[in-house]
Amino acid sequence: xxxxxxxxxxxxxxxxxxxxxxxxxxxxxxxxxxxxxxxxxxxxxxxxxxxxxxxxxxxxxxxxxxxxxxxxxxxxxxxxxxxxxxxxxxxxxxxxxxxxxxxxxxxxxxxxxxxxxxxxxxxxxxxxxxxxxxxxxxxxxxxxxxxxxxxxxxxxxxxxxxxxxxxxxxxxxxxxxxxxxxxxxxxxxxxxxxxxxxxxxxxxxxxxxxxxxxxxxxxxxxxxxxxxxxxxxxxxxxxxxxxxxxxxxxxxxxxxxxxxxxxxxxxxxxxxxxxxxxxxxxxxxxxxxxxxxxxxxxxxxxxxxxxxxxxxxxxxxxxxxxxxxxxxxxxxxxxxxxxxxxxxxxxxxxxxxxxxxxxxxxxxxxxxxxxxxxxxxxxxxxxxxxxxxxxxxxxxxxxxxxxxxxxxxxxxxxxxxxxxxxxxxxxxxxxxxxxxxxxxxxxxxxxxxxxxxxxxxxxxxxxxxxxxxxxxxxxxxxxxxxxxxxxxxxxxxxxxxxxxxxxxxxxxxxxxxxxxxxxxxxxxxx
Amino acid sequence: xxxxxxxxxxxxxxxxxxxxxxxxxxxxxxxxxxxxxxxxxxxxxxxxxxxxxxxxxxxxxxxxxxxxxxxxxxxxxxxxxxxxxxxxxxxxxxxxxxxxxxxxxxxxxxxxxxxxxxxxxxxxxxxxxxxxxxxxxxxxxxxxxxxxxxxxxxxxxxxxxxxxxxxxxxxxxxxxxxxxxxxxxxxxxxxxxxxxxxxxxxxxxxxxxxxxxxxxxxxxxxxxxxxxxxxxxxxxxxxxxxxxxxxxxxxxxxxxxxxxxxxxxxxxxxxxxxxxxxxxxxxxxxxxxxxxxxxxxxxxxxxxxxxxxxxxxxxxxxxxxxxxxxxxxxxxxxx
Numbered sequence: 128x129x130x131x132x133x134x135x136x137x138x139x140x141x142x143x144x145x146x147x148x149x150x151x152x153x154x155x156x157x158x159x160x161x162x163x164x165x166x167x168x169x170x171x172x173x174x175x176x177x178x179x180x181x182x183x184x185x186x187x188x189x190x191x192x193x194x195x196x197x198x199x200x201x202x203x204x205x206x207x208x209x210x211x212x213x214x215x216x217x218x219x220x221x222x223x224x225x226x227x228x229x230x231x232x233x234x235x236x237x238x239x240x241x242x243x244x245x246x247x248x249x250x251x252x253x254x255x256x257x258x259x260x261x262x263x264x265x266x267x268x269x270x271x272x273x274x275x276x277x278x279x280x281x282x283x284x285x286x287x288x289x290x291x292x293x294x295x296x297x298x299x300x301x302x303x304x305x306x307x308x309x310x311x312x313x314x315x316x317x318x319x320x321x322x323x324x325x326x327x328x329x330x331x332x333x334x335x336x337x338x339x340x341x342x343x344x345x346x347x348x349x350x351x352x353x354x355x356x357x358x359x360x361x362x363x364x365x366x367x368x369x370x371x372x373x374x375x376x377x378x379x380x381x382x383x384x385x386x387x388x389x390x391x392x393x394x395x396x397x398x399x400x401x402x403x404x405x406x407x408x409x410x411x412x413x414x415x416x417x418x419x420x421x422x423x424x425x426x427x428x429x430x431x432x433x434x435x436x437x438x439x440x441x442x443x444x445x446x447x448x449x450x451x452x453x454x455x456x457x458x459x460x461x462x463x464x465x466x467x468x469x470x471x472x473x474x475x476x477x478x479x480x481x482x483x484x485x486x487x488x489x490x491x492x493x494x495x496x497x498x499x500x501x502x503x504x505x506x507x508x509x510x511x512x513x514x515x516x517x518x519x520x521x522x523x524x525x526x527x528x529x530x531x532x533x534x535x536x537x538x539x540x541x542x543x544x545x546x547x548x549x550x551x552x553x554x555x556x557x558x559x560x561x562x563x564x565x566x567x568x569x570x571x572x573x574x575x576x577x578x579x580x581x582x583x584x585x586x587x588x589x590x591x592x593x594x595x596x597x598x599x600x601x602x603x604x605x606x607x608x609x610x611x612x613x614x615x616x617x618x619x620x621x622x623x624x625x626x627x628x629x630x631x632x633x634x635x636x637x638x639x640x641x642x643x644x645x646x647x648x649x650x651x652x653x
Numbered sequence: 654x655x656x657x658x659x660x661x662x663x664x665x666x667x668x669x670x671x672x673x674x675x676x677x678x679x680x681x682x683x684x685x686x687x688x689x690x691x692x693x694x695x696x697x698x699x700x701x702x703x704x705x706x707x708x709x710x711x712x713x714x715x716x717x718x719x720x721x722x723x724x725x726x727x728x729x730x731x732x733x734x735x736x737x738x739x740x741x742x743x744x745x746x747x748x749x750x751x752x753x754x755x756x757x758x759x760x761x762x763x764x765x766x767x768x769x770x771x772x773x774x775x776x777x778x779x780x781x782x783x784x785x786x787x788x789x790x791x792x793x794x795x796x797x798x799x800x801x802x803x804x805x806x807x808x809x810x811x812x813x814x815x816x817x818x819x820x821x822x823x824x825x826x827x828x829x830x831x832x833x834x835x836x837x838x839x840x841x842x843x844x845x846x847x848x849x850x851x852x853x854x855x856x857x858x859x860x861x862x863x864x865x866x867x868x869x870x871x872x873x874x875x876x877x878x879x880x881x882x883x884x885x886x887x888x889x890x891x892x893x894x895x896x897x898x899x900x901x902x903x904x905x906x907x908x909x910x911x912x913x914x915x916x917x918x919x920x921x922x923x924x925x926x927x928x929x930x931x932x933x934x935x936x937x938x939x940x941x942x943x944x945x946x947x948x949x950x951x952x953x954x955x956x957x958x959x960x961x962x963x964x965x966x967x968x969x970x971x972x973x974x975x976x977x978x979x980x981x982x983x984x985x986x987x988x
Contacts, residue, residue: 160822168690169736176692250702255694312736325825328735328745329937333823353823357935361801365809366816494948524950528685535683547694557694567697 158351159628159646161374162363164639166356167332170323171311172290173246173254178639179332179354181288185640186334186352188290188317191220191239191271192283196632196645199549201283205234205291205318206271215278215590220271226341228293230316236265242291243273245306253547256285278588280595281550287636288547292316320644321352331355334643347629347647367392367623370652374624374631376639380438383621391626396619397633398442400449402544402554405489405501405613410573412538413485418478420610423487423539424464425471426508433616436500441616446603447544447559448551449617449635453596461600462607464614468511475512483513487538490529493520498541501615505539530571533564540571543618549636551599555583559606574611627651664967668960672724675959676717676952684950686733707733709952720956729960730953734945739957742942747961748832749819750938753930754923755833756854757861762916765866769873770905776878784870791867796926800860800933807856814855817935821849857934864926865919872915876908883907909980917973921966 167180172188175181193204206220226234240263246254259279264272275282292307293316300310315323320342321334334352336344344350355372357363363375364382368389378386378394387394407414407423414420433441446461475481487509491498499520506516519537521529529535546553557563560583563570579602586598606612620638624631630646687704688695695703704710708719723730729739765788772784808816819834820826827837827846835854838846880886881904889899928940935941939958946954 158823166735168734174736176690176695250699251691251695251706253694255696255699258696309737327826327937328742329749329941330818330820330935331823351823355818355822355935356937357817358941359817359933359935362804362817362933362935365804369809369812369816371816371822522682522684522948522950524684524686524689525682527688528683531685531688545693553694566700569693 157349157648158353159349159373159643159648160353160355160371161641162357162366162372162376163332163354164356164358164377166329169308169312170315170326171308172242172252172292172317173249173306174252174308174312176252179356182637182640183315183323183332183334183354184290185319185637186321186643187315187319187323188292189319190288190290191222191286194287194634194636197634199634199636201287205239209283211283211590215280215588216275218273218275218282219266220273222269222271223341224269226318227339228296228316228318229322229337229339230293230296232293232295234291234318235268236271237268238291238294239271240265241294241297243289245292245297246289249306249308253285253288256282256288256547278590280587280590281548281552284548284550284553290317290319320348324351329356340644342644347649349643349646349648352643364623367625370625372625373628373648373651374622374641376622378621378623380440383438383440386623392623393626393628394621394623395633396440396621398449398635399618399620399638400452400546400549400635401618401638402444402447402449403441403497403501403615403618404444404447404542404544405505405615406540406542406572407611407613408533408536408538408571408573409575409609409611410533411536413480413487414538416478417610418474419480421464422471422474422478422512423505423509423514424610424613425467425474426505426512426514427464427613427615428466428504428508429464429615430466432501432504436504437497437616437618440621441618444614444616447606447612447614448546448554448599448603450603452546452549452551453599454592455600458600458603460604462610464607464610466508471512483509483515486515486517489516489518489539489541490526490537491518491520491541492523492526495541501541505613531566533573536565536571536573542569542571551602552583552587555579555599555602556587559583559602559611572611574606574609576605576609579605579609625651660967660971664964664971667963667967671959671963672721672956673717675956676720679950679952679955680713680716682950686950686952689949690733707731720953729957732946732954732957733951734949734954739953742954743939743957743961744832746937746939746942748829749936750924750927750931750940752833752835752854753857753861753927753936753938754920756858758865758916758920758923760858760862761866761869764862765869766873766905768866768870769877770900772870772874773877773881773908774900776874781874784874788867788870788874791863792871793867794863796860796864796929797933799863800856800930803856803859804933815853817853817857817933819850819853819937820846821853824849857930857936860933861923861926861930865916865923868919869912869916872912873908876911877904880904880908906980910977913973913976913980917970920969924962924965 163179165177165179167175167183168177169175169180170183172184175184189205191206192201195202205223207223208221210219222236243263247257259275259277260273261276262274266272296316297307300307302309313326320337320340322337324333324335326332332354336350360377360379363377366372367375386392407420445463446458450458489502491502502518509516530540544554544558558569559574561575561580564573582598582602586595589595627648627650629649687707687709688700691700691703732739732742735742768784772781775781804816807814827834827841830837830840834850835847838850886904889903927938928944931938931940943958
């Protein structure tokens with residue numbers, strides 16, 4: 128017994144005696160270390176739907192066209208040039224010569240066709256971008272022709288999301304007709320600037336430079352990228368300040384003042400394309416009446432939420448999509464609601480419910496800070512008008528499931544409209560078109576306006592930007608007039624990084640996606 | 654032998670019960686993990702493709718039977734979030750929790766036993782009060798807060814220990830044998846890696862240990878106080894046995910029996926505390942894996958974790974039962 132006890136004590140104390148070896152963290156000066164808030168679901172470009180996965184796909188693989196630095200205009204990447212037929216139906220791409228995948232096989236029209244068809248067959252990830260595609264042909268080794276079923280103005284913007292794996296690698300690793308999905312989950316054979324070095328589940332994903340990269344490595348670049356999966360914002364901040372991390376993906380609003388005071392950290396807020404809104408059910412209950420919806424929109428305390436609860440890390444929203452997508456700061460005629468209790472009371476009187484006296488339901492996702500804050504503010508605001516708001520917290524999949532059926536959908540739900548690319552269609556088709564109601568998309572307001580539907584459909588096919596933008600402005604006016612939604616704010620993004628990290632460019636289309644090829648380190652202690 | 658067979662039987666029963674329970678509970682929650690997995694831009698068709706892919710379009714009973722059939726082959730299904738086998742996932746995440754749990758369990762015992770003994774021997778005196786206060790502070794401190802404080806002091810201010818993770822940035826883990834980095838690095842003869850693995854283990858271990866340390870010390874104290882009042886202790890003293898011998902050979906040995914029971918039950922608490930500890934220290938263990946699974950309603954992962962945890966819980970308590978006779982030979986016959 129005595130011996131057993133002694134052994135146990137020794138076993139537990141011995142490791143403590145080794146503590147002197149300390150935290151021997153060594154970072155080479157050419158390795159950039161960043162955090163990822165979550166882990167990729169897959170590195171397969173045809174599968175992944177989460178930022179961490181898409182970000183790595185952007186570094187391992189490439190697309191026909193790409194966005195550089197902070198620009199949101201598609202520029203040549205694996206295609207050097209393209210022509211669009213006058214009817215907008217045929218896209219002819221000239222492909223870049225001399226590019227090879229990391230397995231040594233060449234990039235050519237066959238590889239392009241294979242990649243596009245693979246994405247369409249798998250029908251997951253970004254395959255929705257290719258929905259308008261009718262045929263894909265290879266005219267010669269360097270020429271790819273895509274024909275669409277109908278003209279789609281945002282087609283090129285969408286192609287930024289489609290990346291190409293090596294056909295040879297896919298075929299070699301195909302299992303049970305899975306098109307190489309299982310293998311490509313944690314392997315990468317692309318043409319991009321980086322290769323996968325290792326992925327330790329739950330810990331880190333390491334990329335190392337692809338020496339054969341066609342753009343070459345002259346000039347300053349990082350050569351290795353360590354992405355650590357750290358969820359806790361407080362830990363990320365500590366490690367950034369200590370210099371163990373070069374860039375962090377998540378920062379708590381409360382930590383910002385302290386980080387701003389740190390001269391060695393760059394803290395620059397940038398407007399995102401996201402629109403945070405409170406969607407109202409237009410098909411059932413009291414909110415069927417547009418006057419009551421407007422009254423609710425006038426009751427909400429925008430200032431209190433945006434400046435108070437969100438501590439100014441948001442901008443007021445103007446219209447259902449970012450107006451800069453149509454080249455404007457403000458769209459004439461678009462109503463921007465502000466808190467106006469008198470107007471709300473008048474509207475409620477007109478609707479025959481001067482003293483409220485009814486209840487509304489709201490579903491929010493547990494753990495989403497802004498959902499909670501917005502719902503509580505709205506609850507207090509509505510109570511002033513005699514309207515009782517019942518808030519129910521649930522997990523993400525449950526929240527989604529209740530929204531997708533009109534019977535179970537709540538009266539109000541918070542929602543971040545996140546456009547996938549630089550075109551209002553990315554928000555409008557998915558969220559405001561009647562075709563996208565319930566299970567078919569994200570129109571969980573069950574909003575129906577035939578004129579809005581018609582304009583959205585027509586604008587998709589208009590290639591002239593001026594004409595198209597005018598149509599989108601009309602849509603914005605119609606939506607705010609119908610008021611199916613309380614447009615609350617547009618979040619600002621802050622990606623804090625050390626001053627020794629150079630070449631980081633904020634790009635609203637690549638939020639939480641990092642282009643490491645553009646980055647280098649200057650004066651980072653090794 | 655019969656004892657072991659009986660436990661094996663009950664283990665299987667527990668696991669089967671657990672599989673039914675978690676299956677029913679996770680499916681009873683209204684939820685649409687397929688839509689969630691399909692991403693925010695997915696069309697209705699795409700969601701259905703993902704649903705078919707995950708087998709969630711089948712009737713519930715069929716899903717359960719398929720699950721059991723796969724389970725019999727040791728296949729726990731494919732995680733909705735990580736898109737790979739749950740068994741592979743658990744193989745990666747579970748050893749991290751085991752390593753942390755073992756380290757903090759050992760630390761808790763190593764500190765709690767002397768603390769409890771000192772308090773019991775000097776009961777009613779300053780040492781007792783000091784030990785009691787220390788134990789109470791340990792038991793009352795929120796894990797999350799304590800972890801953050803340790804991080805600020807020992808990482809930010811003193812720079813003695815890393816803020817999180819199992820290994821330094823970009824380091825290559827040792828070839829997996831046990832999955833415990835400390836053990837595997839030693840097996841590989843890689844002493845620097847072992848040292849750094851230990852350094853990464855310190856703060857999370859302290860954080861997790863404080864959860865059970867206080868209560869264990871209190872248990873040892875009260876158990877020992879009771880035993881020290883027994884006749885056989887008085888007899889031993891009357892025979893002229895040295896106080897040290899009386900304490901360690903006669904009293905402590907008997908006092909440990911109830912403590913061991915509590916320790917077994919606390920294994921569950923350790924796993925619960927691991928969730929928070931793992932979050933603060935980005936420790937890639939089963940706790941953070943479970944949270945991720947629950948958030949995304951990742952059915953196969955939730956069930957995998959539940960089955961594994963019930964298995965571990967049963968095994969620990971069987972192990973404790975087997976330890977009793979070592980401490981108290983009179984219990985041999987009972988076992």
